[in-house]
Amino acid sequence: MVKRRDVLRGMALAAAGCGVGVAPLFAQGPGDQSAGPTLTPVEGLPEVRVSEAINHVLAPIRDRHHLPGLIGGLVHGDRLESVGVVGIRKVGSPALFQVGDQIHLGSDTKAMTATMIGSLVDEGKLGWAATVEEVFPDQAKKLHPDFRAVTLWQLLTHRAGLPANGPWWMLKQNQSTTEQRRVLMAGMLQSAPLTKPGTKFAYSNVGYAVAGLMAEQVTGQSWETLMRQRLFEPLGMKAGGFGPPGTKGKVDQPWGHQAEGETFTPRQEDNAPALGPAGTVHCTLADWARFAGLHLRAAQGKPRLLKQETFRTLQTPPPGSEYAGGWLVVERPWAGGRALTHSGSNTMWYATLWVAPQRDLAILTATNAGGDPASDACNEAVEALVNLSQIAPDRE
Incomplete structure (x- = not known):
């Protein structure tokens, strides 16, 4: 881990x-080079x-x-x-x-994920202010009330009140990565946030997993596919x-x-x-x-x-x-x-x-x-x- x-x-x-x-x-300036x-x-x-x-x-x-x-x-x-x-x-x-x-x-990877998500924002498929409740209406009632209004931008800037890591080892290997992220979100967002969302920086890998899941939810494609199609291929990252x-x-x-x-x-x-x-x-x-x-x-x-x-x-x-x-x-x-x-x-x-x-x-x-x-x-x-x-x- x-x-x-x-x-x-x-x-x-x-x-x-x-x-x-x-x-x-x-803090000081770089040294001189002679050749x-x-x-x-x-x-x-x-x-x-x-x-x-x-x-x-x-x-x-x-x-x-x-x-x-x-x-x-x-x-x-x-x-x-x-x-x-x-x-x-x-x-x-x-x-x-x-x-x-x-x-x-x-x-x-995080800057790449955020950039890929930016392409969805440009197309109107997501907004920086989109909330967890708006993107996952069927699951919202199962989540802690304080997490329902967490925005995509709060997730990407580590201000959602989520912990650094989740129980990755408990996820089932026979599930798709999208389903694993869905299970992770359901488990991690049931408890109260560590800090009030939007108020403090708390570095979180879980937050980026949820942000990636939001992209998957609105497109019907896996994060891996979205990264290939929207970032790697256009940039020539072979x-x-x-x-x-x-x-x-x-x-x-x-x-x-x-x-x-x-x-x-x-x-x-x-x-x-x-x-x-x-x-x-x-x-x-x-x-x-x-x-x-x-x-x-x-x-x-x-x-x-x-x-x-x-x-x-x-x-x-x-x-x-x-x-x-x-x-x-x-x-x-x-x-x-x-x-x-x-x-x-x-x-x-x-x-x-x-x-x-x-x-x-x-x-x-x-x-x-x-x-x-x-x-x-x-x-x-x-x-x-x-x-x-x-x-x-x-x-x-």
Whole structure:
């Protein structure tokens, strides 16, 4: 299960949560670099270039934290411009971590779920103010009265008063993921909320599962199908999928690793499929860059897929909060002002994304390991990539 200590470690919020670990990245400006990156085209990914400079900064971070593998890249506009990767796919295997390998995003899935739901809002199938009672009228009487008026937007901004996690292990494997989410909602929304809905931030994977179920309810399609049709396919995220990357029992993709001190045990597992809207997407770094570029461009007033107003909503926290629709929104000097960020971990992977619209820059990094070493490594990798981004890359 997702661990609260791992996921919000270092996040600049008053309450700890679950499934996200956004660090408050260095306060001072980035250091100087004396030489620009050497870039090599990636076979099969002509738009992506391997940067020896990125490899050079990732390698000591990986070694220092004893990680199996570490990958990172720089996005300008809507393309992954340079990338580096070091390490192996699985402890005990000689297979190297590759640029085109799949990575598990954990709670970085949340911004994707919120964006997919934004397409339903644009079409009038859902509204940000739609309530649980309105979307599920047949079940409303079985729910606690305080939960009936909870809105879609409160679920997406963690202000619905729901707990971080539910009894995922009690869900039946022979049920569809939609039915599992329906059972979860019926069970979790019968008791009184932890806080009065709409008043306080309380990070909740359950809330995103319910938001995903609302999308399923109004469309008659599974969340997984909606993500493929409304996000992955339009963005060209060809490797977008759900659960642990790769074929069970094979090392055709990186495995996740559970941290045990400074050692890591390979695990090809994930959280319960019902958790999907909160954190089960996997994809390549190039795929993830396409999503980052979507929000980067939208923040610059160049929207695709969704209306500008919808992106503005997704990127604007409610008053008194820093958390919007799957994004923590903060101010950072190196970003030139406002930045969007999130991190995610299923305790076997860790991934971090920063979007800096004023810099026309997004930074992505991930490791096939969980725990504190992975969180620290991703933060250090982001800082190193910010430093490298000060050097204008070759953009022929």
